[in-house]
Amino acid sequence: MKKVQSTCNFCAIDCNLDFYVENDRIVKVIPTPGYPVNDGFSCIKGLSLNKQQTTVKPNALPKIRQEDGTFKEVSWDEGFQYVADQLLALQAKYGTESVAGISTGQLTLEEFAIYGHVMRNYLQTNVDGNTRLCMATAAVAHKGTYGFDAPGFTLEDLELSDTIILIGSNPVVAHPIVWGRIRNNKVPGHKVIVIDPRQSETARCADYHYPLRWRTDLTLMYTLAHIIIENDWVDHSFVDEHTEHYEEFKTFLEDFTLERGVKVTGLSADQIMELATLIHEGKRVSFWWTMGVNQGYEAVRTAQSIMNLAFLTGNVGKPGTGGNSFTGQCNAMSSRLFSNTTCLFGGREFGNQADRDYIANIIGIDADLLAKKPTLPYNAIIEGINEGRIKGLWVLCTNPRHSWTNNETFASAVKKLELFVVQDIYDTIESAEECTVFFPVVPGIKKEGTYINMERRLSPLRQVLPRGENEISDYECILGVGKALGMGEALSRWETPRDCFNLLRECSRGMPCDFTGVYWDDLTGSHGRQWPYPEGREEELKADQRRLYEDGQFFTPSKKAQFIFEEPLDNPCPVTEEFPLVLNTGRGTVGQWHTQSRTKEVKFVEDVSLKKAYLYMNTKMAAEHDVHENDFVRVYSSNGQDAVFMVKVTDYVQYGELYVPIHYIECNKLTPSVYDKYSREPNYKGGTCRFEKVKEGELTHV
Numbered sequence: 001m002k003k004v005q006s007t008c009n010f011c012a013i014d015c016n017l018d019f020y021v022e023n024d025r026i027v028k029v030i031p032t033p034g035y036p037v038n039d040g041f042s043c044i045k046g047l048s049l050n051k052q053q054t055t056v057k058p059n060a061l062p063k064i065r066q067e068d069g070t071f072k073e074v075s076w077d078e079g080f081q082y083v084a085d086q087l088l089a090l091q092a093k094y095g096t097e098s099v100a101g102i103s104t105g106q107l108t109l110e111e112f113a114i115y116g117h118v119m120r121n122y123l124q125t126n127v128d129g130n131t132r133l134c135m136a137t138a139a140v141a142h143k144g145t146y147g148f149d150a151p152g153f154t155l156e157d158l159e160l161s162d163t164i165i166l167i168g169s170n171p172v173v174a175h176p177i178v179w180g181r182i183r184n185n186k187v188p189g190h191k192v193i194v195i196d197p198r199q200s201e202t203a204r205c206a207d208y209h210y211p212l213r214w215r216t217d218l219t220l221m222y223t224l225a226h227i228i229i230e231n232d233w234v235d236h237s238f239v240d241e242h243t244e245h246y247e248e249f250k251t252f253l254e255d256f257t258l259e260r261g262v263k264v265t266g267l268s269a270d271q272i273m274e275l276a277t278l279i280h281e282g283k284r285v286s287f288w289w290t291m292g293v294n295q296g297y298e299a300v301r302t303a304q305s306i307m308n309l310a311f312l313t314g315n316v317g318k319p320g321t322g323g324n325s326f327t328g329q330c331n332a333m334s335s336r337l338f339s340n341t342t343c344l345f346g347g348r349e350f351g352n353q354a355d356r357d358y359i360a361n362i363i364g365i366d367a368d369l370l371a372k373k374p375t376l377p378y379n380a381i382i383e384g385i386n387e388g389r390i391k392g393l394w395v396l397c398t399n400p401r402h403s404w405t406n407n408e409t410f411a412s413a414v415k416k417l418e419l420f421v422v423q424d425i426y427d428t429i430e431s432a433e434e435c436t437v438f439f440p441v442v443p444g445i446k447k448e449g450t451y452i453n454m455e456r457r458l459s460p461l462r463q464v465l466p467r468g469e470n471e472i473s474d475y476e477c478i479l480g481v482g483k484a485l486g487m488g489e490a491l492s493r494w495e496t497p498r499d500c501f502n503l504l505r506e507c508s509r510g511m512p513c514d515f516t517g518v519y520w521d522d523l524t525g526s527h528g529r530q531w532p533y534p535e536g537r538e539e540e541l542k543a544d545q546r547r548l549y550e551d552g553q554f555f556t557p558s559k560k561a562q563f564i565f566e567e568p569l570d571n572p573c574p575v576t577e578e579f580p581l582v583l584n585t586g587r588g589t590v591g592q593w594h595t596q597s598r599t600k601e602v603k604f605v606e607d608v609s610l611k612k613a614y615l616y617m618n619t620k621m622a623a624e625h626d627v628h629e630n631d632f633v634r635v636y637s638s639n640g641q642d643a644v645f646m647v648k649v650t651d652y653v654q655y656g657e658l659y660v661p662i663h664y665i666e667c668n669k670l671t672p673s674v675y676d677k678y679s680r681e682p683n684y685k686g687g688t689c690r691f692e693k694v695k696e697g698e699l700t701h702v
Contacts, residue, residue, distance in 0.1 A: 001523035005525050007451050008046035009106055009444040009458040010593055012327035013177045014453035015042050019464040023374030026050040036527050036530035036544040036569045043176040044591050048602040052443040055601040056425050058468045060440035075352045083437055084484035086419045090392045099392035100381045105329025106397050108449025108461055110500040111474045113690055116340025118482040120371035128378040131335040134328035136679035137294035141303035145562050147555030148347060148512040149336050152548035153324040154455045159185045163282030165193045167306060168292015172201040173587045175326055196292060198659055210275055213266035214582045215686055218298055221305035223261030226253040227276040228312050235314025242552040242560055243311050249563040254508050284320030285313060297572055298439040299676040304564045306345045311561055317549035327454035334452045337513055338504055341375040345507040347630050362506045365490050377680035385413035392419035401430040402595040405682035407668040423477060427595045432465055439477050447473035449497045456530045458515060460523040512555050573688050579638040581656055583670060583687035588661030596663050613664035614646040618655045632694040637687055638672035644694060
């Protein structure tokens with residue numbers, strides 16, 4: 001029996017797992033003891049990765065839809081050439097940007113890069129990913145405030161903080177290993193504080209829960225900052241030496257009185273003052289946000305308002321502190337910095353000629369052939385299809401028919417495409433139903449590459465099982481299309497993931513994310529490496545857990561962090577007489593993941609997961625409408641769509657709010673086409689709606 005250490009490719013913790021293999025079968029999976037992230041622990045999703053060895057179709061070949069609607073199986077070379085010819089033909093007929101791509105946060109570092117090279121450099125077109133759906137807000141907020149998309153924490157900080165504040169974050173369900181780290185905190189008298197409209201699973205386990213009104217986080221953060229300044233609870237030494245624009249921020253906050261905070265947030269004056277006092281009295285205060293912040297219409301400013309509180313109180317760069325963002329998907333950090341979408345490889349600038357020359361020299365092409373501008377964002381790609389400007393779409397490792405906000409707009413879009421390529425493990429996902437080409441690729445247990453987790457740690461994905469006949473990886477699939485496009489020498493340095501990794505090492509040189517001291521073989525069987533890890537400083541940086549900003553130096557031109565702020569916006573989706581209820585969305589259970597294309601294969605997860613879409617309704621509200629447990633209601637959204645859900649009655653959601661788990665396609669049928677103006681991240685948690693009870697005789701028509 002052999003043991004292969006590899007990385008779980010579900011969430012952004014990037015747990016390492018030991019796979020025990022015998023006769024080309026995984027016989028057991030054990031979380032890697034001593035690995036700095038998870039140290040012998042894992043959630044049910046990671047432990048179930050062995051299920052993919054029996055559920056992914058073996059010996060699969062590409063399929064091309066014929067004129068009669070049926071699929072024809074073809075060789076890989078024929079599939080590559082067909083897609084390449086179609087892409088070039090569409091560009092010749094309709095223009096360069098008439099084709100586009102959508103990727104994910106679950107590809108490897110190397111797959112992001114080669115896809116960005118083929119589509120953004122060679123074809124000079126647009127590619128965005130579902131990182132836009134979860135982490136674009138944090139990336140934009142970090143870049144503005146820190147000068148680079150560089151979250152400064154290490155997960156160890158959860159065990160060192162005496163005051164842990166979770167804002168729109170539910171790690172009990174979404175990040176179980178994070179919750180394990182919080183429970184492992186041994187700081188005497190430490191406190192766990194949750195700010196969330198819903199009494200989430202995490203809120204029920206916390207010491208304090210502040211159930212603010214829907215989408216009022218920004219006003220609450222500004223009110224807390226006002227109180228901290230008013231009471232002179234400011235760390236003036238840190239603010240004076242390491243930040244800019246404090247005086248402007250102080251003046252701006254004059255209008256954010258306690259009275260205004262009470263009126264807007266729905267919290268009492270005593271609650272807001274108690275929270276401000278807890279922040280002041282903490283010695284090591286850490287603020288952590290996730291999708292409850294990121295997926296909003298003013299999300300970037302909300303994220304920056306959280307970081308502003310850390311700056312005001314000097315809770316930056318020290319153990320157990322920081323204004324920190326939990327990441328959603330396993331490799332969103334690679335997507336943010338190495339996909340060639342919003343920046344050149346390594347976080348370099350499209351418009352900087354020195355950056356262009358440097359990258360071009362490494363990858364072996366003329367600088368004029370590099371992408372020249374950031375990509376169109378996800379929403380603009382879907383809108384471009386519906387408006388007839390984009391005719392071809394290549395989707396990798398994601399399921400936007402299910403996950404895209406207001407997802408009927410995606411359903412409409414794909415019917416207008418002349419070429420719709422879906423590349424995935426499963427041909428059963430909703431997005432594959434209308435595709436013209438399906439590329440079947442292997443799961444992570446049969447490929448290799450690199451992941452970068454939420455604390456900047458590079459971890460190795462290593463091949464656990466041998467491949468069967470015809471089986472190829474995402475990387476090889478993209479490479480095959482690139483060669484069929486005629487890229488020639490432009491791909492000569494990209495033959496393998498290892499080759500690509502070495503290119504990206506050099507692309508990172510001298511940047512905040514420099515990992516030139518990290519080598520492919522050294523990652524195998526390792527504890528991973530957090531960037532920055534530049535060549536020549538290996539001994540100095542060998543510690544398993546490292547945080548940024550300990551010296552008070554940031555990545556802005558002045559080396560100082562920026563206070564960034566803005567007056568809160570009017571809610572673009574207000575409750576009205578017609579749509580008087582709030583529609584909130586989020587995770588349902590630990591075992592389910594996103595659109596369930598992967599976790600539905602795990603029998604013991606499926607056995608305990610509801611098969612029908614459901615929602616949570618407040619007990620009092622249910623009684624007023626004569627709605628009972630397991631009744632069905634039809635929810636009408638202000639976006640013009642409706643869907644049917646089974647009701648679970650609870651006191652854990654506020655009166656006037658419905659909470660819908662994201663794992664069912666009905667959920668995002670109802671979410672609005674509204675976006676943060678800076679990050680273009682969808683306002684998933686900001687819809688409005690009404691409902692009607694479905695009568696028993698009508699259920700057969702549901």
